[in-house]
Amino acid sequence: MKIQASEWKRIISVLQHLVPAVVLYLIVGMNDYQPQWQPVMKVLVTLFILIAPYVNQYVLVPFLLLRFRYYAYAAAVMALISLLLGVTVWVEPLVAPMLKEGKAFEPYDLQDVCVFFVLMLSLVAASTAIPLFWQWIQAGYHRAASLQTELENLKKQLSPHFLFNTLNNLDTLIYADQQRASAVVHSLSRLLRYQLYLSGSGQVRLRQELDFIADFLYLEQLRHDVLEIDIRVEEDVQDVLLHPFLLMPFVENAVKHNDYNGNAYIHLRLSAAAGCLQFTCSNPVAREAAPAGGAGLNNVRRRLSLLYPDQHTLQAGNNGQVYTVALTINI
Secondary structure (H helix, E strand, C coil): CCCCHHHHHHHHHHHHHHHHHHHHHHHHCCCCCCCCCHHHHHHHHHHHHCHHHHHHHHHHHHHCHHHCCHHHHHHHHHHHHHHHHHHHHHHHHHHHHHHCCCCCCCCCCHHHHHHHHHHHHHHHHHHHHHHHHHHHHHHHHHHHHHHHHHHHHHHHHHCCCCHHHHHHHHHHHHHHCHHHHHHHHHHHHHHHHHHHCHHHCCCEEHHHHHHHHHHHHHHHHHHCCCCEEEEEECHHHCCCEECCCCCHHHHHHHHHCCCCCCCCEEEEEEEEECCEEEEEEEEECCCCCCCCCCHHHHHHHHHHHHHCCCCEEEEEEECCCEEEEEEEEEC
C-alpha cells in the first residue's frame, strides 16, 4: 500500500520526538546513579536536556530565525545553552551525594563543559533543521503547483483564436462547396480533439503537433488564398517528444504578420543534430506591418524557460523582408 505524503509527515513527526528521547535516555543510563534513583533520574535528565531543542524548535526558530532576525537568534541559542549549562553546574553538586552512593562530587572540568556544549548545540542544530526542512518541502510543493498553474494558463493563451473566422468561412462553404466544407469540418474536429484531449498529456509526439499545425494552416488558407505553406521535416524527428502547443505561437505569428499583398508564404523546417531538435519558421513581412512578436512570443519565451531551463535557445529577427524564428531544444 502506497503511503501518502501526509502520512509520511505524521510518521516523521513522531520519529523526530521519539528518536532523540530514546537516544538520550540510553546515554543518561550510563551514569552511576544509585539503583533506586536510576529510572527516575534517567527520565528527569532526559527531559531536562530536551528543553533546549524544543524551546529552539517551537520558539526561537519561528519567532526569530524564520523572521530573518539572525543575530538575535544566535544570541538566544547561546543564552539558552549557557542557562542550561549553568543550571547543571549549580544543581548537580547539591544532589550528587544523594544520587551517587555517597561518592564525592567531581567538579566539571573544561572537557565536561565542552562535551555538554557540543551535545546541546547538536540537538539545537537538529531541531533547527527539522522545521527548515519542512518549510523547504512545502515551498517546493507550492512552487510546483504555481508553475503548473502558470503553464496551464500559458498553454490556454497559446491555443488557436481562429474558431470564429473558421465558422464564418464554413457557413459560406456549405452553400458554395460542400466537399470542401466537409474537409473543413474534419480539420476543425481534429484541432479541437487535439486541444481537448492530447494537449492535456505532459508530452506529445512531434508528428501529432505537426498534424495539428497542418490542420491549423489549412483552415487559415481558407481566409488567405495566396498563402503558400512549405513544411519540411526530417524523418528521424517525427517521434521526438515535446510539450504540446510549443511551436504553435511561432506559426500563429507567421500567419498574423505575413505579407498578403505580396508573396505570402510560411516555411517550417524541423531537423535533429547533436542531440538537439532544431526548428525554424520564416515568413515575409509587409513593409508597414506591425512589429512581429508581442504577447504570444513573450508567453512562449516564458513557457520555454519553465519547461526547458538552460536546455534551449530561441532567436527571432527581421532583416527587413523576412522574419525568422530559430528554436533549438535539447532532446
